[in-house]
Amino acid sequence: MLPPGEPKWRRRKAERPGEILAAALEVFAANGYAATRLEDVAKRAGVSKGALYLYFETKEDLFRAVVGTAMGGNLAHLKDLAGAGVPFEAAVRAGVGLLARTLASDRRVSGVIRLVIVESRNLPELATIWHETVLVPALGLITGLIRTGQARGEIRPGDPRLFAMGIMGPMLLGVLWRETFEPVGAEPVDIEALAAQHLDTVLGGMRP
Structure with missing residues (x-):
C-alpha cells in the first residue's frame, strides 16, 4: 500500500535503482x-537506456553498485556482530554462515565472482572494485x-590477517569448483556444509 497522498509514479521512481541493479546482476x-x-x-529492467543513465553513468559505476548490493548485506551483518562485542567464534560462524547461504542460494553472486576472476586480467578495474568493495x-x-580475540587470550598467536584469509579461503574454492568444474560433470559441492566443516576444523586450531 502507498502512503496516503503518495503518487504511484514517485514510488515507481524510488524502486527503479533496485530493479536496475537486480537486472544488472543477472546480465x-x-x-x-x-x-x-x-x-x-x-x-x-524494463527501463529506457536514458533512464538507466540517470542512475549510473558508466558500466563500471553499475558494476560497482551491483557488487556492493550483492555483498553488502553480508558485510553489514558482520560489522554489526563485531560492533556488538559478540564472541569471536560466534561472530565468525554467523558471518561465514550467512555468506555461505548467500553463495549457495544465489548463483548470480558466484557468477559475478567468476567473471571477476576470469576477466580481471584484461580488465583490472574489476579486481579493483571487488578488492575495495568486498x-x-x-x-x-x-x-x-x-x-x-588474541588480546583476550581466546586465540593463539599468529598473523591475524593470515588467519582471516584461512577462514575465508574455502568459500572461494567452493565458488571456483561450482562455476568451473560442476558444469563439466564434477560432483557438486555443498558450500554451506563445506563452510561449517571448515570452521569446526580451523577454529579448533586457532584456540590457545
Whole structure:
C-alpha cells in the first residue's frame, strides 16, 4: 500500500535503482562484464537506456553498485556482530554462515565472482572494485575480530590477517569448483556444509 497522498509514479521512481541493479546482476552473471551492454540491462529492467543513465553513468559505476548490493548485506551483518562485542567464534560462524547461504542460494553472486576472476586480467578495474568493495572490508572486519580475540587470550598467536584469509579461503574454492568444474560433470559441492566443516576444523586450531 502507498502512503496516503503518495503518487504511484514517485514510488515507481524510488524502486527503479533496485530493479536496475537486480537486472544488472543477472546480465553480468550470465554474459560476463565485457559482453554486457547497458542497453541489455535496461531492457531486462524494463527501463529506457536514458533512464538507466540517470542512475549510473558508466558500466563500471553499475558494476560497482551491483557488487556492493550483492555483498553488502553480508558485510553489514558482520560489522554489526563485531560492533556488538559478540564472541569471536560466534561472530565468525554467523558471518561465514550467512555468506555461505548467500553463495549457495544465489548463483548470480558466484557468477559475478567468476567473471571477476576470469576477466580481471584484461580488465583490472574489476579486481579493483571487488578488492575495495568486498575484500578489504571483509578481511578488515575478521582481522579485527581475531586481533581482539588474541588480546583476550581466546586465540593463539599468529598473523591475524593470515588467519582471516584461512577462514575465508574455502568459500572461494567452493565458488571456483561450482562455476568451473560442476558444469563439466564434477560432483557438486555443498558450500554451506563445506563452510561449517571448515570452521569446526580451523577454529579448533586457532584456540590457545
